[in-house]
Amino acid sequence: MQQCERVKGRRYTGGNNDLAPGCGGCYCCERVKIVSWCEYGGRYLSGYSRGAHSYSSLYQAEKQCSTQSDCGGITYEPKSGHYTLRRGTSLRGSPSKEISWKKCPYA
Numbered sequence: 001m002q003q004c005e006r007v008k009g010r011r012y013t014g015g016n017n018d019l020a021p022g023c024g025g026c027y028c029c030e031r032v033k034i035v036s037w038c039e040y041g042g043r044y045l046s047g048y049s050r051g052a053h054s055y056s057s058l059y060q061a062e063k064q065c066s067t068q069s070d071c072g073g074i075t076y077e078p079k080s081g082h083y084t085l086r087r088g089t090s091l092r093g094s095p096s097k098e099i100s101w102k103k104c105p106y107a
Contacts, residue, residue: 035062035066035103036103036104037062037074037101037102037103037104038101038102038103038104038105039099039100039101040091040099040100040101040102041097041099042093042094042097042098042099043075043091043092043093043094043098043099043100044075044086044091044092044094044098044100045072045073045074045075045086045087045088045089045090045091045092045100045102046086046087046088046090046092047086047087047088048084048085048086048087049065049068049070049071049072049085049086049087050068050070051068052064053084053085053086054080054082054083054084054085055082055083055084055085056081056082056083057083058074058076058083058101060083061074061083061084061085062074062101064085065085068085070087071085071086071087072086072087072088072089072102073086073088073089073100073101073102073103074086074100074101074102075098075099075100075101076098076099076100077096077098078096078097078098079096086100089102
């Protein structure tokens with residue numbers, strides 16, 4: 001059985017291929033990108049990303065947005081209670097008190 005060292009910036013998968021696709025049954029690691037998100041109250045981002053774009057938790061939305069090339073950020077829609085992946089990157093004023101998150105520029 002193979003096992004990787006626990007190294008800062010890498011994820012220990014315990015052989016779970018879902019955590020590191022392509023790993024198979026071995027115990028391996030993949031590099032973890034540290035992403036910081038900045039919150040903007042009363043703002044929204046325009047346009048939905050391709051494919052599935054609505055999530056019930058911010059964590060799920062952040063995880064998915066980080067993997068999609070057309071995701072410019074996340075907007076929480078109070079009316080539906082969902083976090084949606086958005087294509088736009090320019091923040092706009094929200095009359096419905098939406099909240100948006102973008103990857104922090106300093107991260």
